[in-house]
Amino acid sequence: MEQAQGRPTRRQLMHAIGLIGGTAAVYQMMTTFGHAAETRFDGPPQLTGARKGARVVVLGAGLAGMLAAYELRKAGYQVKILEFQQRAGGRAWSLYGGDRYTEMGGAAQDVRFAKGNYLNPGPWRIPHHHRTLLHYCKAFGVALEPFIQLNHNAYVHSTEAFGGQPMRYRALAADFNGNIAEILGKSIDQKGLDQQLTAEDLDRLKEALRGWGLLDKDMRYRGERASRSRGWALPPGGGVNGAPKPSEPYAFGEVLKSGIWANLAFFMNHEFQTTMFQPVGGMQKIGDAFARQVQGLVVHGARVTRLMQDKAGVTVTYADTLSGQVKTEAADYCVCTIPLTVLSQIETNLSEKMTAAINAVPYSSSVKIGLEMRRRFWEEDQEIFGGHSFTNQEIGLISYPNSGFFSNGPAVLLGAFANGPGGYHLGGMSPAERIEAALAQGAVFHPEAYRKEFLNGASVAWSRVPWVMGCCARWNEESRRDHYQTLVAMEDRIVLAGEHASYVGCWMEGALLSSIDAITRLHKRALEA
Amino acid sequence: MHKLRTERRWIVAAAALAALAVGAKGADADEPGPGGARPMVPKNGAEVYEVYCQVCHMAGGKGAAGAARFPALAANARLGTAAYAIYMVDNGKAGMPGFKEALTPAQVAEVVAYLRTHFGNAYAEPVTASDVQAMRGQ
Numbered sequence: 068m069e070q071a072q073g074r075p076t077r078r079q080l081m082h083a084i085g086l087i088g089g090t091a092a093v094y095q096m097m098t099t100f101g102h103a104a105e106t107r108f109d110g111p112p113q114l115t116g117a118r119k120g121a122r123v124v125v126l127g128a129g130l131a132g133m134l135a136a137y138e139l140r141k142a143g144y145q146v147k148i149l150e151f152q153q154r155a156g157g158r159a160w161s162l163y164g165g166d167r168y169t170e171m172g173g174a175a176q177d178v179r180f181a182k183g184n185y186l187n188p189g190p191w192r193i194p195h196h197h198r199t200l201l202h203y204c205k206a207f208g209v210a211l212e213p214f215i216q217l218n219h220n221a222y223v224h225s226t227e228a229f230g231g232q233p234m235r236y237r238a239l240a241a242d243f244n245g246n247i248a249e250i251l252g253k254s255i256d257q258k259g260l261d262q263q264l265t266a267e268d269l270d271r272l273k274e275a276l277r278g279w280g281l282l283d284k285d286m287r288y289r290g291e292r293a294s295r296s297r298g299w300a301l302p303p304g305g306g307v308n309g310a311p312k313p314s315e316p317y318a319f320g321e322v323l324k325s326g327i328w329a330n331l332a333f334f335m336n337h338e339f340q341t342t343m344f345q346p347v348g349g350m351q352k353i354g355d356a357f358a359r360q361v362q363g364l365v366v367h368g369a370r371v372t373r374l375m376q377d378k379a380g381v382t383v384t385y386a387d388t389l390s391g392q393v394k395t396e397a398a399d400y401c402v403c404t405i406p407l408t409v410l411s412q413i414e415t416n417l418s419e420k421m422t423a424a425i426n427a428v429p430y431s432s433s434v435k436i437g438l439e440m441r442r443r444f445w446e447e448d449q450e451i452f453g454g455h456s457f458t459n460q461e462i463g464l465i466s467y468p469n470s471g472f473f474s475n476g477p478a479v480l481l482g483a484f485a486n487g488p489g490g491y492h493l494g495g496m497s498p499a500e501r502i503e504a505a506l507a508q509g510a511v512f513h514p515e516a517y518r519k520e521f522l523n524g525a526s527v528a529w530s531r532v533p534w535v536m537g538c539c540a541r542w543n544e545e546s547r548r549d550h551y552q553t554l555v556a557m558e559d560r561i562v563l564a565g566e567h568a569s570y571v572g573c574w575m576e577g578a579l580l581s582s583i584d585a586i587t588r589l590h591k592r593a594l595e596a
Numbered sequence: 597m598h599k600l601r602t603e604r605r606w607i608v609a610a611a612a613l614a615a616l617a618v619g620a621k622g623a624d625a626d627e628p629g630p631g632g633a634r635p636m637v638p639k640n641g642a643e644v645y646e647v648y649c650q651v652c653h654m655a656g657g658k659g660a661a662g663a664a665r666f667p668a669l670a671a672n673a674r675l676g677t678a679a680y681a682i683y684m685v686d687n688g689k690a691g692m693p694g695f696k697e698a699l700t701p702a703q704v705a706e707v708v709a710y711l712r713t714h715f716g717n718a719y720a721e722p723v724t725a726s727d728v729q730a731m732r733g734q
């Protein structure tokens with residue numbers, strides 16, 4: 068590698084720092100390099116020695132609830148989980164052919180996907196640094212495969228740029244960087260940066276711009292150098308006519324209008340960096356794996372309606388969703404993982420402060436739509452294997468399946484992941500209207516095939532999911548300051564857990580980290596009591 | 597309710613949120629990324645309802661029940677107090693998000709006026725953008 072020449076490698080640097088400053092300096096340097104502080108997870112909790120006969124009732128059989136139950140039972144507690152649905156896993160869920168899903172308001176969908184195909188309505192990707200989740204996936208036997216997060220050959224579409232034509236991510240990204248590099252290079256030549264940088268640094272920056280921005284020897288973004296990243300007019304071939312023809316960069320004004328910078332920034336966020344994973348066969352496999360570990364502990368079809376505590380213990384009232392029969396469950400402690408949207412309507416004798424915290428956190432409203440297509444035209448016709456094509460239309464993006472490449476037969480494409488206003492709007496439609504909107508908007512990427520190859524579809528509007536009534540908790544600076552510590556504090560015998568009780572909101576990792584923290588404090592309190 | 601303006605509001609709101617993200621919000625949530633920045637812009641109260649409210653309160657304001665409820669807005673006596681409805685739409689509460697960032701005062705006034713005169717509600721007294729502005733302290 069040309070660039071690395073003459074530079075110390077990371078290992079050499081560490082060694083040198085170690086010699087100079089000892090381990091503290093090495094640690095600090097490692098953190099700077101992003102090596103040490105990747106996760107808060109330092110192994111599963113080692114809880115032991117629960118008092119004989121101590122009982123814990125867990126509300127909700129999502130990942131937070133099931134992990135709490137699993138670890139607390141291991142510690143020696145008698146555990147029972149009350150779960151509204153007939154299935155376990157909570158938001159870790161997939162829709163398969165043969166499933167029937169009824170949303171709030173009563174619209175029912177019969178999912179008609181072919182065997183093996185699925186839609187992950189909620190969680191779909193796992194960052195490589197979500198170590199808690201990855202730990203339990205391995206421990207509980209969940210097979211993972213790559214989730215193709217960044218695909219340079221997918222599209223970016225904006226109604227405001229290029230006359231509404233989608234462009235390849237690769238070309239837009241290269242053109243954005245290349246133009247920035249060229250402009251900065253000129254600015255150096257015109258002494259525009261002399262105030263900020265020393266002459267030496269300016270030389271280095273110029274070299275960096277040339278290398279990073281793919282500029283030619285004249286510091287121009289064009290021709291062969293640019294084409295190696297953005298793609299060729301005629302790609303290199305073999306034999307007589309093998310020589311490639313360079314392509315022309317797009318007009319920078321259009322590149323700016325396309326909003327490609329937002330995509331570049333998106334992929335730079337720590338949570339969205341490659342490598343990412345998904346469970347083989349759908350996200351429900353994670354729900355299933357956790358459910359196997361708590362087999363026999365879960366009461367399904369239990370809609371919790373009341374949660375009370377006093378000196379003697381906790382009493383939970385619930386309605387059997389099939390028979391309507393009202394029952395109670397008594398325990399010494401309670402881990403409540405019911406989403407705040409629902410919990411806010413459950414009668415409790417929690418403190419005013421806690422009630423205010425439960426009422427203070429709004430949830431996002433997103434929609435996912437799965438479209439089953441007769442064949443993988445995105446692979447066959449456009450060489451797109453996994454990843455996302457983004458659009459500024461309400462559907463937000465379409466996303467291509469990450470497995471089964473090159474196979475024949477129908478495949479399910481994610482036809483929408485709408486959020487913000489688009490999430491509300493699509494969510495307010497009937498399932499049939501959502502599919503129509505997804506086809507109309509998504510066809511911008513694949514105009515010939517989209518409608519022609521469409522077989523059937525399914526959609527989930529998270530605000531209408533009966534057992535969460537929203538997507539995920541949305542904290543802001545104010546609510547964190549005023550309510551977060553109250554929400555996570557154990558109040559006598561009750562502690563809340565779940566994605567909403569974490570700083571890793573809207574990730575399964577957050578649900579698990581919250582759960583571990585909650586049960587560790589519960590166990591300590593139970594032993595001290 | 598100019599299209600670009602509303603779009604900019606969302607972009608600015610998103611950028612502001614992103615700026616707050618350091619520490620306060622925690623990790624970036626799983627979201628679609630930069631897509632969807634050009635939503636439909638509702639032109640009147642009925643369209644605001646359809647785009648922003650119907651997902652929870654349902655067509656016709658019927659409301660719905662699951663593990664908990666979305667209250668019906670049809671034949672809802674509380675809409676008689678316009679200030680209450682404006683407050684709810686702006687600030688939200690529990691399962692209802694606030695729309696102060698997303699909707700202009702005129703849009704809030706239009707949707708509240710729409711609800712007060714439809715779905716079995718009959719409160720003819722008008723609701724104006726300045727009512728909303730006053731409550732926002734503008």
Ligand SMILES: Cc1cc2nc3c(=O)[nH]c(=O)nc-3n(C[C@H](O)[C@H](O)[C@H](O)COP(=O)(O)OP(=O)(O)OC[C@H]3O[C@@H](n4cnc5c(N)ncnc54)[C@H](O)[C@@H]3O)c2cc1C
Nearest residue numbers: 127129130131151157158190191192371565566573574575
């Ligand atoms: C659209 C979307 C995309 C996402 N993408 C990702 C992703 O890519 N990667 C990732 O890691 N995470 C993602 N997440 C976040 C992830 O799904 C959650 O963080 C996690 O699954 C939450 O787990 P939990 O145990 O806290 O809550 P839940 O899984 O919601 O569990 C709560 C349980 O409580 C039950 N319940 C509710 N009310 C009652 C009641 N009254 N009585 C009894 N039981 C009740 C529910 O049925 C449910 O089973 C996404 C979420 C959404 C919505």
